[in-house]
Amino acid sequence: MELHEDCERMLFSAEEIAAKVKEVARRLDEEYAGAMPVAVCILKGAAFFFCDLVRAMKTPVSVEFMRASSYRRAARSGLLQVDENLSFEPAGRDVLIIEDIADSGKTLQFLKAYLLSRGAKSVKTAVFLDKPSARTVPFLPDHRCFEAEEGFFVGYGMDYAERYRNLPYVAVLKREIYEG
Ligand code: IMP
Ligand code: MG
Numbered sequence: 001m002e003l004h005e006d007c008e009r010m011l012f013s014a015e016e017i018a019a020k021v022k023e024v025a026r027r028l029d030e031e032y033a034g035a036m037p038v039a040v041c042i043l044k045g046a047a048f049f050f051c052d053l054v055r056a057m058k059t060p061v062s063v064e065f066m067r068a069s070s071y072r073r074a075a076r077s078g079l080l081q082v083d084e085n086l087s088f089e090p091a092g093r094d095v096l097i098i099e100d101i102a103d104s105g106k107t108l109q110f111l112k113a114y115l116l117s118r119g120a121k122s123v124k125t126a127v128f129l130d131k132p133s134a135r136t137v138p139f140l141p142d143h144r145c146f147e148a149e150e151g152f153f154v155g156y157g158m159d160y161a162e163r164y165r166n167l168p169y170v171a172v173l174k175r176e177i178y179e180g
Contacts (some may be wrong), residue, residue, distance in 0.1 A: 004164065007154070007171035012146060014168040017156060020145045021049070024126060025056035027143060028096070031124070032059045037094040042111070043067045044165070045100035048157035049128040049145075053098060061096070064088040068107050080106055082114070091119030100157050102127045105139030129153060129170070146170075152178050 003010055012020075039061040041050035054061055067083040095115050102108055108125050115123045126143040133149055152175075154160050155167030160178055164171075 006177050008174045010171050012170045021052045022056050029058050036060050037096045038062045039096045041065045042099045045157045050098045090115045095120045095123045097125045099127050101129045103131050103134045104136040109137050109139045
């Protein structure tokens with residue numbers, strides 16, 4: 001697949017992503033054996049990962065969606081906005097939050113605490129891309145597909161200013177695009 005001209009290099013191809021997502025699905029099947037968790041997709045970034053992941057799982061799951069976004073200037077982490085109008089009842093449920101990226105950790109730390117405060121029996125997290133060196137709050141995902149260091153990444157659901165989400169691979173965005 002040809003690399004988009006705004007990208008510097010490809011990080012993970014569609015094939016590598018598919019293989020890794022299956023691996024994580026197997027681990028989730030082990031983790032949730034005998035249970036029926038509710039898989040919660042954090043819109044919009046996690047949508048593609050979410051669909052692939054839950055379809056690769058054999059565990060019966062219910063699927064729900066939540067919206068969270070952090071207002072960002074350039075590629076810097078910003079103010080968190082979460083829609084707390086849940087379309088499902090988390091009380092007593094095993095909740096699996098599925099998110100595209102753990103960056104500062106703020107979004108997932110908040111969502112986890114929020115769902116626990118609403119009475120969830122357990123809350124675990126599965127992230128596509130973990131950036132552990134970017135943490136400003138302590139947060140460790142329970143499951144992750146890949147780890148990355150510095151940089152801004154797009155594709156497979158991840159955007160910059162709402163662009164690039166539908167690239168089937170994950171790539172490093174050229175600095176001049178987000179620092180322009
Ligand atoms: P956190 O609250 O700082 O962990 O931010 C997580 C959110 O920031 C993710 O859900 C993404 O939407 C966004 N984000 C952080 N890093 C990147 C990136 O490299 N590319 C695209 N989005 C990112
Ligand atoms: Mg996001």
